Amino acid sequence: MTDEADTKKVRHVLGISGGKDSSALAVYMRDRVPEMEYFFCDTGAELPETYEYLNRLEAALGKSIVRLNADRDFDHWMEVYQGTLPSPQMRWCTKNLKIKPLEDWVGDDKVISYVAIRADENRLGYVSTKPNIEAVFPFREDGIDKDGVMRILEEAGIGLPGYYEWRTRSGCYFCFFQRKHEWVGLKERHPDLFDRAVEYEEKVRYRHTAMKGRNYTWSQGESLPELIERKEEIEAKHRAALERAAKRIKPNRPLLEVLSDALDSDDDEAGCSVCHL
Ligand code: SF4
Structure with a gap:
């Protein structure tokens, strides 16, 4: 050949x-x-x-x-x-x-x-x-x-x-790489999808509580209903992060840059190099 x-x-x-x-x-x-x-x-x-x-x-x-x-x-x-x-x-x-x-x-x-x-x-x-x-x-x-x-x-x-x-990364609606404020965004924009993500958590929690007494959550350290209970606190923190980002970032930069910077202050893990491109 x-x-x-x-x-x-x-x-x-x-x-x-x-x-x-x-x-x-x-x-x-x-x-x-x-x-x-x-x-x-x-x-x-x-x-x-x-x-x-x-x-x-x-x-x-x-x-x-x-x-x-x-x-x-x-x-x-x-x-x-x-x-x-x-x-x-x-x-x-x-x-x-x-x-x-x-x-x-x-x-x-x-x-x-x-x-x-x-x-x-x-x-x-x-x-x-x-x-x-x-x-x-x-x-x-x-x-x-x-x-x-x-x-x-x-x-x-x-x-x-x-x-x-409201969210800077592509991928699944329930992606565990979402930052706390992005979960709040999902709840506001797509309550049906948020509820489905909660159902997954509950299914997993029920199964593992029965089997091993362990909990599994999408977002680190808390379940989605617990996270939403803290919505006002999360939003206040996000607003403060946006203000800090707006001061740090040069004028005339795209709003996306301010949002990314603010979300990164919650969690700056790089995300998935396959799903988030
Ligand atoms: S890492 Fe990728 S495949 Fe996994 S939940 Fe996130 S977006 Fe979906």
Whole structure:
């Protein structure tokens, strides 16, 4: 087989998380790699704003984004993991609902996977352990930072996903990486989804109280109903953090920067490098 034939077989794929960085990378690569295959791993627990944003992005790309659904849903995997909620230490959700569907989709094809880690970020992107998948980081290589991302989205006319009004990370409505104030935002914007997240907690608590006397919660140190009881306190803390951020950040910076800074003061863990791009 010739080298040329080998080259032809290489697939170029770009995962969209529903967040700003991966969306900007999709736009950035649109004309650079016309054969790019865009995909979105749907956990079945995405926010409605994410689907709306994907539609906007598809219009800007002039191409469909392939939706990859895991064979087994979140509830199945929760049973497999003995009824425990995923957490930063036990991130079985990312592995089974985001990474595995990608690996199944590409199979043994030779693949270059474009990952949207920015030049100003200090975190590792997911690099598949499968030898046929090679990860590349165009933003890092081309020095594109957060301002660059915002410019790309603005020029493409798609802006930011609607959830950025109250939450800065893409992903599942119940994501355990949410900061306290983002949970309050979920309760206000999507009370039905908040209630479903509470149901998961209760199911897990009931099971583990019966089995081992242990509690599991989405948010560290308290259940969601307990967190909501502290809503006023959380909101006051968030307002104070916003004021501090507004003073710290140079004038004329995007509001998103102020919000991110304020939320990071609650918890600045970098989030998931697969789901939050
Ligand atoms: S968004 Fe959060 S809960 Fe959903 S798969 Fe990713 S890490 Fe897990």
